[in-house]
Amino acid sequence: DGGITQSPKYLFRKEGQNVTLSCEQNLNHDAMYWYRQDPGQGLRLIYYSQIVNDFQKGDIAEGYSVSREKKESFPLTVTSAQKNPTAFYLCASTPGGGGSGANVLTFGAGSRLTVL
């Protein structure tokens, strides 16, 4: 079955450490997204990529970095510069292309990061 795989599901990090969250999709989607979810704040967009080797900052990109070297993969690095990294991180994808209107986002199961 096609879908999005996020790993690890749970991650603990010490302050000052960088950590990378994995997101892999086998849906052949062009566009991929990273959202952050905090209690009571809904989902906020961190970064998105509409095509391989290209990505754009979302609303809360500070302290995060991404890469898009392969169509299937869109890893997110939470750097030590991120002031409050404890959150639930969701990866999503769409076919992309636009033109006909907003496509439906397909989400992964998420990764919960806790900074100790």
Place this chain on the structure above:
Amino acid sequence: AQKVTQAQTEISVVEKEDVTLDCVYETRDTTYYLFWYKQPPSGELVFLIRRNSFDEQNEISGRYSWNFQKSTSSFNFTITASQVVDSAVYFCALSEGVNTDKLIFGTGTRLQVFP
């Protein structure tokens, strides 16, 4: 600025009750899309419905129904005869534009259905 407001933070009902989740949006776009997603305890958001701004027809899918009213900028979601499995966080979302898949999410409504 575009915005989605879900004023109900948490709703609790007893099984078989009907429940309506409110969603109010703000946008200057004339063409836009509205979505509802469900987030069960497992964490993964599940797509429920997409509606474009030109289609104000209400939709029913089993026990779920949606009422879209442009006049009041609302896109409310009703669950009829709620079940325990409906317990989840429900998000309403608005597209940032016509040719983008980026969404603006509301803060979500947590629905608890008790047996």
